[in-house]
Amino acid sequence: MIYVTRRERFCAAHRLVRDEWSEEKNDEVFGKCSNPNWHGHNYVLFVTVKGNQNPETGFIVNIKHLSKIIKEKVITKLDHKNINLEVDFMQGKMASTENIVIGIWEELEPVINALGIQLHCIKVQETENNFVEYYGN
Amino acid sequence: MIYVTRRERFCAAHRLVRDEWSEEKNDEVFGKCSNPNWHGHNYVLFVTVKGNQNPETGFIVNIKHLSKIIKEKVITKLDHKNINLEVDFMQGKMASTENIVIGIWEELEPVINALGIQLHCIKVQETENNFVEYYGN
Amino acid sequence: MIYVTRRERFCAAHRLVRDEWSEEKNDEVFGKCSNPNWHGHNYVLFVTVKGNQNPETGFIVNIKHLSKIIKEKVITKLDHKNINLEVDFMQGKMASTENIVIGIWEELEPVINALGIQLHCIKVQETENNFVEYYGN
Amino acid sequence: MIYVTRRERFCAAHRLVRDEWSEEKNDEVFGKCSNPNWHGHNYVLFVTVKGNQNPETGFIVNIKHLSKIIKEKVITKLDHKNINLEVDFMQGKMASTENIVIGIWEELEPVINALGIQLHCIKVQETENNFVEYYGN
Amino acid sequence: MIYVTRRERFCAAHRLVRDEWSEEKNDEVFGKCSNPNWHGHNYVLFVTVKGNQNPETGFIVNIKHLSKIIKEKVITKLDHKNINLEVDFMQGKMASTENIVIGIWEELEPVINALGIQLHCIKVQETENNFVEYYGN
Amino acid sequence: MIYVTRRERFCAAHRLVRDEWSEEKNDEVFGKCSNPNWHGHNYVLFVTVKGNQNPETGFIVNIKHLSKIIKEKVITKLDHKNINLEVDFMQGKMASTENIVIGIWEELEPVINALGIQLHCIKVQETENNFVEYYGN
Numbered sequence: 089m090i091y092v093t094r095r096e097r098f099c100a101a102h103r104l105v106r107d108e109w110s111e112e113k114n115d116e117v118f119g120k121c122s123n124p125n126w127h128g129h130n131y132v133l134f135v136t137v138k139g140n141q142n143p144e145t146g147f148i149v150n151i152k153h154l155s156k157i158i159k160e161k162v163i164t165k166l167d168h169k170n171i172n173l174e175v176d177f178m179q180g181k182m183a184s185t186e187n188i189v190i191g192i193w194e195e196l197e198p199v200i201n202a203l204g205i206q207l208h209c210i211k212v213q214e215t216e217n218n219f220v221e222y223y224g225n
Numbered sequence: 226m227i228y229v230t231r232r233e234r235f236c237a238a239h240r241l242v243r244d245e246w247s248e249e250k251n252d253e254v255f256g257k258c259s260n261p262n263w264h265g266h267n268y269v270l271f272v273t274v275k276g277n278q279n280p281e282t283g284f285i286v287n288i289k290h291l292s293k294i295i296k297e298k299v300i301t302k303l304d305h306k307n308i309n310l311e312v313d314f315m316q317g318k319m320a321s322t323e324n325i326v327i328g329i330w331e332e333l334e335p336v337i338n339a340l341g342i343q344l345h346c347i348k349v350q351e352t353e354n355n356f357v358e359y360y361g362n
Numbered sequence: 363m364i365y366v367t368r369r370e371r372f373c374a375a376h377r378l379v380r381d382e383w384s385e386e387k388n389d390e391v392f393g394k395c396s397n398p399n400w401h402g403h404n405y406v407l408f409v410t411v412k413g414n415q416n417p418e419t420g421f422i423v424n425i426k427h428l429s430k431i432i433k434e435k436v437i438t439k440l441d442h443k444n445i446n447l448e449v450d451f452m453q454g455k456m457a458s459t460e461n462i463v464i465g466i467w468e469e470l471e472p473v474i475n476a477l478g479i480q481l482h483c484i485k486v487q488e489t490e491n492n493f494v495e496y497y498g499n
Numbered sequence: 500m501i502y503v504t505r506r507e508r509f510c511a512a513h514r515l516v517r518d519e520w521s522e523e524k525n526d527e528v529f530g531k532c533s534n535p536n537w538h539g540h541n542y543v544l545f546v547t548v549k550g551n552q553n554p555e556t557g558f559i560v561n562i563k564h565l566s567k568i569i570k571e572k573v574i575t576k577l578d579h580k581n582i583n584l585e586v587d588f589m590q591g592k593m594a595s596t597e598n599i600v601i602g603i604w605e606e607l608e609p610v611i612n613a614l615g616i617q618l619h620c621i622k623v624q625e626t627e628n629n630f631v632e633y634y635g636n
Numbered sequence: 637m638i639y640v641t642r643r644e645r646f647c648a649a650h651r652l653v654r655d656e657w658s659e660e661k662n663d664e665v666f667g668k669c670s671n672p673n674w675h676g677h678n679y680v681l682f683v684t685v686k687g688n689q690n691p692e693t694g695f696i697v698n699i700k701h702l703s704k705i706i707k708e709k710v711i712t713k714l715d716h717k718n719i720n721l722e723v724d725f726m727q728g729k730m731a732s733t734e735n736i737v738i739g740i741w742e743e744l745e746p747v748i749n750a751l752g753i754q755l756h757c758i759k760v761q762e763t764e765n766n767f768v769e770y771y772g773n
Numbered sequence: 774m775i776y777v778t779r780r781e782r783f784c785a786a787h788r789l790v791r792d793e794w795s796e797e798k799n800d801e802v803f804g805k806c807s808n809p810n811w812h813g814h815n816y817v818l819f820v821t822v823k824g825n826q827n828p829e830t831g832f833i834v835n836i837k838h839l840s841k842i843i844k845e846k847v848i849t850k851l852d853h854k855n856i857n858l859e860v861d862f863m864q865g866k867m868a869s870t871e872n873i874v875i876g877i878w879e880e881l882e883p884v885i886n887a888l889g890i891q892l893h894c895i896k897v898q899e900t901e902n903n904f905v906e907y908y909g910n
Binding site: 508510511512513531532534536537538539540541578579580581584585626627 | 645647648649650668669671673674675676677678715716717718721722763764
Binding site: 373374375376394395397399400401402403404441442443444447448489490 | 782784785786787805806808810811812813814815852853854855858859900901
């Protein structure tokens with residue numbers, strides 16, 4: 089088993105808010121991340137796949153294909169968007185990095201599987217101090 | 226002359242838009258940066274000051290004081306904010322990185338001067354591929 | 363299972379030395395790391411926790427709480443300190459990065475568990491070329 | 500079990516090509532990576548070993564010894580070389596990062612084992628956007 | 637005057653060699669950089685332009701246009717190429733980073749000037765430890 | 774004029790203290806940087822030289838020679854040392870980064886001049902948030 093990772097990036101706006109909570113409660117739990125006027129991040133996404141080598145190419149996956157799939161399925165939906173308002177797979181969910189990695193996993197897993205390899209990990213870095221990883225369930 | 230630089234960070238939402246232009250024109254000039262639902266960045270700010278050494282401390286400036294000033298005058302206004310809607314020194318201006326460096330310069334210059342040193346450069350990195358520097362006029 | 367990682371930093375002095383060894387033996391094994399006048403590093407600490415999502419917040423852990431705990435339990439003990447002389451959980455141990463990660467694990471594990479989540483990994487980077495990871499025993 | 504990682508670097512030329520394929524097929528599959536005049540990279544290598552602590556030193560491995568072994572067994576063979584033409588353990592293989600991590604694993608595993616510890620992972624970063632990891636088979 | 641910098645990257649092969657010198661002399665002066673089988677790097681290019689703000693956009697230059705120009709004029713010529721053999725503006729010159737920054741300056745200056753702004757600096761990073769800057773003559 | 778920069782690193786212990794001041798005053802001015810038991814940093818040094826190209830090599834300076842000089846004159850004196858106690862060119866001075874850059878400048882300038890080129894800038898990064906630059910007087 090060999091693991092191949094591709095890094096991609098997206099810049100997006102979001103906020104953390106629970107509508108049924110008061111403004112005070114949102115502020116207490118989420119602090120400045122709850123600002124109603126939004127804020128944003130340069131998110132960094134790492135997609136790791138695993139599998140056996142193609143005997144002809146020596147590849148697990150052609151990284152150009154992997155990059156193209158990630159861009160089409162994920163980056164175009166997230167980049168320069170508002171995660172709360174505009175991203176179909178995030179509707180009805182808190183716009184936390186935890187939910188972003190799960191959402192990206194669900195978008196990518198069937199397409200990655202169709203290539204005959206497996207999705208291993210989705211990692212999203214929100215700032216230089218915080219990142220979240222998901223390995224499926 | 227010795228130059229001392231302090232790095233600080235802020236995460237913010239913004240968009241590039243010219244109200245008197247049509248949506249098509251805004252889209253043509255600013256592309257996805259004009260998204261009406263906002264997007265955002267992890268901005269990185271570098272403040273460079275210059276001056277002569279304090280003979281007692283060996284410092285140009287006590288970097289803890291410099292950091293405190295930058296946080297009070299600039300970071301609290303920008304961090305987890307919407308640059309177009311919420312930042313006083315950006316009102317009525319395009320929320321471009323060029324205007325952000327000028328705005329930060331104007332906020333910091335009088336306070337830096339009051340310390341007996343000079344502001345030398347404001348640098349703001351918007352993404353890993355783009356940054357803007359301003360040395361005053 | 364989702365994994366959340368927080369990065370924190372501490373600057374500290376240390377040396378590697380075995381008191382019962384001669385200076386020559388210490389020098390042979392530990393080289394310049396054994397300098398009796400100390401040296402130091404900008405250590406970078408990565409704390410990874412795992413658990414299930416809080417259904418209300420979408421969080422594994424509120425990262426601000428996690429950061430506060432790490433600062434109180436670990437960073438205040440290590441930052442701008444002498445690891446050999448001043449850090450309670452390092453007393454009587456070689457000040458190697460291996461022992462630092464174990465020491466930090468033991469400081470953090472009970473407090474992390476008390477939050478209803480699990481400590482997964484302590485990673486400490488000593489220089490850009492060296493890091494150590496510990497997953498508990 | 501504690502994991503210790505050492506980072507080393509090598510700059511090398513390579514190309515991806517399958518001799519029995521036509522130029523068109525090579526170009527279609529490998530694109531610009533197939534350029535007959537070569538191209539190159541600043542490869543970054545991370546070698547992770549695991550084991551129990553030496554009770555006298557607090558080390559899993561003396562990182563200076565580990566670095567020396569990696570340089571002697573791997574870096575001198577790869578650095579400022581042509582991977583396709585000059586690296587003995589890559590002869591007859593596609594010069595993909597997947598094959599490079601396997602090749603480095605096979606070079607290092609016996610020497611690491613001889614130290615009484617285990618090789619855990621070989622990671623090679625080809626560009627800031629791509630890396631490959633191998634944990635043995 | 638405001639300065640805007642765009643980062644781009646190219647991966648290329650090269651060697652340092654002076655044909656009229658013996659192999660020994662080349663080896664003595666250029667060391668492993670003279671390997672006849674080539675080696676390569678992940679070069680990082682920083683292009684800095686300066687000028688006055690466009691009153692309508694707040695830009696010195698539309699960074700998307702700047703990136704497009706750099707890619708068309710420079711990156712397509714260098715990326716995944718052999719600098720000694722395939723890059724028109726490097727023919728007859730030593731493939732040193734010094735000559736690369738001069739060559740890129742000459743390619744870009746007329747096109748940048750045609751935008752009504754000025755080229756300020758070409759910086760090329762060859763490895764994490766070496767970079768060269770050129771401000772024109 | 775072309776500028777060439779070499780990066781080197783040193784890990785060292787230091788403290789900021791003014792002996793004629795009370796402990797309280799030292800603590801008030803220097804805070805935790807005044808800890809009598811020392812602390813330390815992974816310092817990063819950037820040495821920039823400028824000059825005209827050697828017509829035979831295309832170099833301003835052979836970067837291997839420059840690196841060797843920096844290591845011999847500066848790094849061996851600072852790396853894994855106590856800056857207050859052990860570094861000859863820092864004796865009798867506050868161990869601030871401002872004084873470190875001046876000290877390194879004075880060590881290197883005559884040797885760089887002897888190569889027929891000029892020293893342009895000494896930059897020392899103390900942490901990821903602070904750095905100091907000196908261009909001579």
